[in-house]
Structure formats: structure tokens, C-alpha cells
Amino acid sequence: MKETIITVRNLSKKFGDFIANDDLSFDVYKGEIFGFLGANGAGKTTAMRVLCGLSKPTSGDINIAGFDVYSQTELIKTNIGYMSQKFSLYEDLTIDENISFYGGIYKLSNKEIKEKKELLINKLQLNAVRKKLVRELPLGWRQKLAFSVAIFHEPKIVFLDEPTGGVDPITRRQFWDMIYEESDKGLTVFVTTHYMDEAEYCNRVSIMVDGKIAALDTPVNLMQTYNAKNMDEVFLKIVRFS
Amino acid sequence: MRIILFLLRKEFLQVFRNKSMLPLIFMVPIIQLIILVNAATFEMKSIRIFIIDNDMSSSSRSLISKISGSPFYKIVNTGFSYKQAMDEMHKGKTDAILNIPPDFEKKLFKENTGKIQLVINAINGTSAGLISAYTNTIINDFNRKIIIDASQNIAVNASLIKSLNINYSFWYNPELNYKTFMVPGVLVLLVTLIGFVLSSMNVVREKEIGTIEQINVTPIKKYQFIIGKLFPIWIIGLFELAFGLAIGKLLFNIPMVGSLPLLFFVASLYLIVVLGMGMFVSTLVETQQQAMLISFFLLMIFILMSGLFTSIESMPDWAQYIVKANPIAYFIKIIRLILLKGAGIMEIKKDIIILVLFGISMMSFAIIRYRKTS
Numbered sequence: 001m002k003e004t005i006i007t008v009r010n011l012s013k014k015f016g017d018f019i020a021n022d023d024l025s026f027d028v029y030k031g032e033i034f035g036f037l038g039a040n041g042a043g044k045t046t047a048m049r050v051l052c053g054l055s056k057p058t059s060g061d062i063n064i065a066g067f068d069v070y071s072q073t074e075l076i077k078t079n080i081g082y083m084s085q086k087f088s089l090y091e092d093l094t095i096d097e098n099i100s101f102y103g104g105i106y107k108l109s110n111k112e113i114k115e116k117k118e119l120l121i122n123k124l125q126l127n128a129v130r131k132k133l134v135r136e137l138p139l140g141w142r143q144k145l146a147f148s149v150a151i152f153h154e155p156k157i158v159f160l161d162e163p164t165g166g167v168d169p170i171t172r173r174q175f176w177d178m179i180y181e182e183s184d185k186g187l188t189v190f191v192t193t194h195y196m197d198e199a200e201y202c203n204r205v206s207i208m209v210d211g212k213i214a215a216l217d218t219p220v221n222l223m224q225t226y227n228a229k230n231m232d233e234v235f236l237k238i239v240r241f242s
Numbered sequence: 243m244r245i246i247l248f249l250l251r252k253e254f255l256q257v258f259r260n261k262s263m264l265p266l267i268f269m270v271p272i273i274q275l276i277i278l279v280n281a282a283t284f285e286m287k288s289i290r291i292f293i294i295d296n297d298m299s300s301s302s303r304s305l306i307s308k309i310s311g312s313p314f315y316k317i318v319n320t321g322f323s324y325k326q327a328m329d330e331m332h333k334g335k336t337d338a339i340l341n342i343p344p345d346f347e348k349k350l351f352k353e354n355t356g357k358i359q360l361v362i363n364a365i366n367g368t369s370a371g372l373i374s375a376y377t378n379t380i381i382n383d384f385n386r387k388i389i390i391d392a393s394q395n396i397a398v399n400a401s402l403i404k405s406l407n408i409n410y411s412f413w414y415n416p417e418l419n420y421k422t423f424m425v426p427g428v429l430v431l432l433v434t435l436i437g438f439v440l441s442s443m444n445v446v447r448e449k450e451i452g453t454i455e456q457i458n459v460t461p462i463k464k465y466q467f468i469i470g471k472l473f474p475i476w477i478i479g480l481f482e483l484a485f486g487l488a489i490g491k492l493l494f495n496i497p498m499v500g501s502l503p504l505l506f507f508v509a510s511l512y513l514i515v516v517l518g519m520g521m522f523v524s525t526l527v528e529t530q531q532q533a534m535l536i537s538f539f540l541l542m543i544f545i546l547m548s549g550l551f552t553s554i555e556s557m558p559d560w561a562q563y564i565v566k567a568n569p570i571a572y573f574i575k576i577i578r579l580i581l582l583k584g585a586g587i588m589e590i591k592k593d594i595i596i597l598v599l600f601g602i603s604m605m606s607f608a609i610i611r612y613r614k615t616s
Contacts, residue, residue: 101252104248
């Protein structure tokens with residue numbers, strides 16, 4: 001049996017009268033890539049912010065990596081990584097400084113930081129530009145770096161909020177290679193996107209419409225159920241029928 | 243602790259990488275001190291006075307010579323007609339009129355009282371007050387001289403002389419140098435401005451860029467974050483004070499009678515108040531623009547009601563109560579006491595305690611308001 005790492009039961013998040021997340025229930029298994037799809041404003045980011053402990057749920061039971069989202073928020077935070085929609089690195093710090101900073105606030109030792117930083121910089125082939133400010137890097141590189149920094153402290157789960165927005169197709173492909181690599185090592189990846197081709201890379205996807213989960217299955221099953229050639233069609237059919 | 247060090251390193255790197263930061267740190271104190279200290283002065287160097295001497299006695303001449311001998315006065319005209327003098331005042335050619343009536347000396351000797359009239363143009367209330375104060379000083383001085391002169395001729399009760407012997411020596415600022423008075427106040431403004439603006443903009447900046455989210459998903463504790471954010475600004479604030487003092491000494495030769503360590507001790511407490519307020523503003527707003535606007539509003543009130551430009555004693559009662567809640571006013575008072583008077587810790591104990599209370603409450607507000615979750 002697959003091991004559950006995220007359990008969400010009846011999660012609701014309201015902003016006044018507006019219901020951003022309406023009674024969501026789902027499980028995420030350890031090591032899988034879980035895609036969270038939906039149109040803009042469907043409530044993807046809100047749900048993710050609740051799961052990360054950035055936002056308090058209005059109601060519902062949520063367990064992340066074995067910790068309760070209400071009472072053990074700080075414990076959750078040491079076990080997750082997060083890459084936000086907005087830019088998550090400091091543009092006025094160099095690549096080196098950004099990595100060291102995030103390593104430091106996750107309580108890695110100086111030795112660990114140094115060793116892991118060298119590995120990371122070599123892997124991303126950033127040796128020539130490591131002393132440059134992050135703002136001087138092209139967007140695609142920054143996103144790859146931001147992902148690497150988000151998992152630098154080896155969390156159990158990483159939350160990626162539209163990580164490839166505005167990135168060219170080749171870099172996007174490389175980005176997903178990185179995700180696969182980490183997923184193979186056992187990292188659970190929770191990713192929101194509105195690129196439907198990316199949805200096909202996920203192990204399972206949930207499609208949100210107006211704050212509710214309209215469908216949740218593997219991409220192949222979804223395509224069969226909705227008699228569609230690709231995820232694009234699945235998405236359009238679901239959004240149209242609901 | 244290590245987390246705080248990492249935060250501090252990041253903040254220092256960011257502050258000094260910001261290209262507008264270094265000029266700000268060095269130019270603001272120089273410009274503020276040079277402009278404000280020289281311009282915002284209440285010193286009366288040349289009070290223009292019209293003298294109507296209808297007595298033409300040795301007493302009246304003696305009084306007039308006292309006035310003309312003072313560096314503060316410039317006698318624009320003398321005459322016998324009150325109307326002429328008022329005309330001059332209407333035309334703005336004179337600031338004050340001293341009217342000596344015909345029987346001045348006679349009354350002075352016969353009845354032991356003489357009356358003179360002083361008319362002051364009070365369009366500018368502050369300077370009118372000063373003219374009145376200066377002139378009174380001179381007249382009192384004149385009074386004293388008469389009594390002493392009289393006592394040489396007539397046997398006057400010695401105790402009477404003693405009781406009337408008003409001694410005008412201007413302590414703590416013997417040359418009545420207004421700059422000496424202004425520099426410490428302007429230094430307070432400087433420290434406040436830098437501390438408040440930097441702290442109110444800092445957290446908000448991370449909100450705008452979006453990096454605050456990234457910080458909030460980490461296990462950083464609130465207090466670690468706040469210390470990491472404010473400590474560098476605290477250091478910059480103290481450095482500004484040191485730099486400003488050096489300039490004050492070099493350019494204006496301000497006295498430093500009291501203990502500098504004590505001054506920096508109080509300044510470090512005061513900065514906690516300022517940074518707490520800035521941080522609090524920062525947690526209330528979403529953009530740097532909003533932060534700027536609120537800072538501007540608060541600083542304006544705090545500065546104008548600090549007793550630097552207008553004296554607190556001359557404010558209405560209700561305003562004086564507001565001043566009691568103005569930390570700038572306390573620090574201005576303390577810095578003047580230390581620099582000019584050489585006050586020790588015991589003399590400013592009460593004000594220090596008030597600053598500490600301000601600091602604790604502002605910091606608590608900021609920490610309570612700052613939330614990692616929404």
C-alpha cells in the first residue's frame with residue numbers, strides 16, 4: 001500500500017463571503033508528483049498556501065508529513081520546501097549568498113552548506129556566474145535555482161506554485177527533468193500549473209473548478225474517462241460541463 | 243542564534259548593496275545639519291527698534307545707551323512722536339518701539355517707579371516673544387543699576403538690594419548661541435528619520451517582492467526575523483548619531499559637556515522605540531508607498547510637536563498632553579541636557595524610563611502585529 005504523506009479532509013477556506021476552497025478532500029502519496037490544475041482563480045494557490053501553513057484554513061483536517069496544520073505549523077515548516085509564484089530568491093544577493101542564506105535559516109551546518117552548495121552549483125553549471133546577482137540571471141535559470149534552493153534542506157515535500165510560468169519550452173522540459181530526478185529520490189512534489197502538457201508529466205492530477213475538486217486521477221485514466229486525446233481536452237470538457 | 247546571524251548577514255549585504263544607501267547615510271546628516279541649524283534659528287541678531295525719548299534725561303539716555311550697546315539691537319530711528327514711530331512699524335521698518343514718557347526720570351526719583359512703553363510687532367509671535375524677553379532683560383538690568391547707584395547715595399536696606407539683584411547669566415549656553423541649541427535637536431531628527439524610514443520600508447519591501455512568503459514557510463521565529471531586520475538599522479542609526487555629532491563639533495563647535503557613552507546608551511534605547519514604530523507601520527501596510535505616506539504623516543506630527551521648532555511650554559494644555567506621548571520630545575530634551583548641561587544618568591532617569599516603556603510597548607505592538615500566517 002502506498003504511504004500517504006498529505007491528508008486533506010473537508011478543507012474549506014473562506015474570505016468573507018467568498019469561498020476560495022470548498023470542502024476539499026484528497027490524499028497525496030509519498031514520492032509522487034501531484035498536479036493541482038485549474039483555471040486562474042480556481043483556488044489552487046489558496047489551497048497550497050493553506051497546506052504550507054501560510055494561511056489558516058477556515059475548517060477541515062489537514063495533516064502534512066505527519067504533522068497537524070493547526071497545532072504543529074512550525075514542525076511542518078522544517079519538513080517542506082516552497083517555491084512561490086512570485087520570485088522567491090533575493091534579486092540583490094548573489095547566487096552563492098542566496099544558497100547560503102536559505103541553507104542557514106534551515107539550520108544546516110556551515111560544512112553541509114559549503115559541500116551541498118558546490119554540488120548544486122556544479123550541477124546547475126552556474127560556476128561562472130555564482131558571484132553574480134540573481135537579478136542578472138535569465139528567468140529560466142532563476143527558476144531552476146529557486147527550485148534547487150527550495151529543496152536544499154532536503155524536505156519531505158516540496159510545494160511548487162506555477163514554477164514554470166513565463167519559462168521557454170526547453171527550460172520547462174529541463175525543469176521537469178529536475179523534478180523527476182528528485183521524485184525518484186523519494187521527494188513528494190505538489191505542483192500547481194495551468195500548462196496542460198505539464199499535467200501529463202504528473203503521476204496524478206486534480207482539476208479544480210470554482211474552489212471544488214472536479215476530478216482526481218492519473219492523466220491516463222482521466223483521458224479515458226473523458227474520452228480525450230490529451231489533458232487539454234480533459235480540462236476543457238471538465239471546465240465546460242461543470 | 244545562528245539563524246539571526248544568517249539574517250543579519252543578508253540584511254547588511256542588501257543594505258550596502260543598495261546604491262542609494264551610502265549617499266543617504268552620509269549626505270543626509272551633513273545637509274540637514276547645515277541647512278536646518280543655520281536656517282531654523284530663533285536667534286535675534288538685529289532687532290530693529292525705534293526709540294521715542296520724550297524725557298531727554300540722563301536716565302533715559304542711560305537706558306538708550308544700554309540698548310544701543312547690545313549686539314541684539316539696531317536703533318533705526320529716534321524721534322518724539324508716537325505716530326511717526328507707528329508709521330514706521332506699519333511700513334515694516336521697525337520691529338519694536340520703546341516709548342519713554344517725558345516725566346520718566348522725575349517719577350523714577352520721586353516715586354521710585356518709572357514707566358516706559360514697549361510696542362512690538364507681533365505678526366511673528368515667536369520673534370515678538372523673543373524681542374520682549376530680550377528687552378525685558380535689558381530693562382531689568384537697567385533697573386538694577388539704578389538701585390545700586392541709589393544705594394550709594396542713600397542708605398538703602400541691604401536686604402532690599404539683595405532681593406532685587408537679578409543675576410542674568412545664561413547657563414549651559416553662555417553665548418546664547420542658538421546653533422548650540424539647534425544641533426542636538428537636529429541630530430535627533432536625523433536619527434529618527436533614518437531609523438523610522440528604513441524600518442518601515444524594510445519588511446514591506448519583502449512583501450512587495452514576494453520573498454516574505456519564502457521566509458514565512460521557513461521555521462524562522464518571529465523574534466529572529468524582527469531582530470535580523472532591525473539590528474542593522476539600529477547600527478546605522480547609532481552610526482548616524484556619531485557621524486552627526488562629529489559634524490556638529492567640526493562645523494558648529496557644539497559643546498559636549500556630558501558623557502558620550504551615556505548619550506549613546508540613551509540613543510540606543512530611543513532607536514528601539516523608533517524602530518518598533520517603523521516595524522509596526524510596516525506590518526500594517528502592503529506597499530512601500532503606503533509605508534512612506536504613513537511615516538510621513540507620523541513624523542510630521544512628531545517632529546513639529548517635539549519642541550524643536552516651537553517651544554512645548556507655549557503650546558496649549560491639550561497639545562502638551564500629546565507631547566507627553568512623543569518620544570522625539572523626550573530624546574531632544576535628554577540630548578540637550580547631556581550635551582549642553584552635562585546631565586548624568588540620575589538627572590534623566592525619569593525620561594529614560596519613559597523611553598524604555600515606549601520601546602517595550604512599540605516592539606510588542608510590532609511583534610504582535612507581524613504574523614507569519616494570514
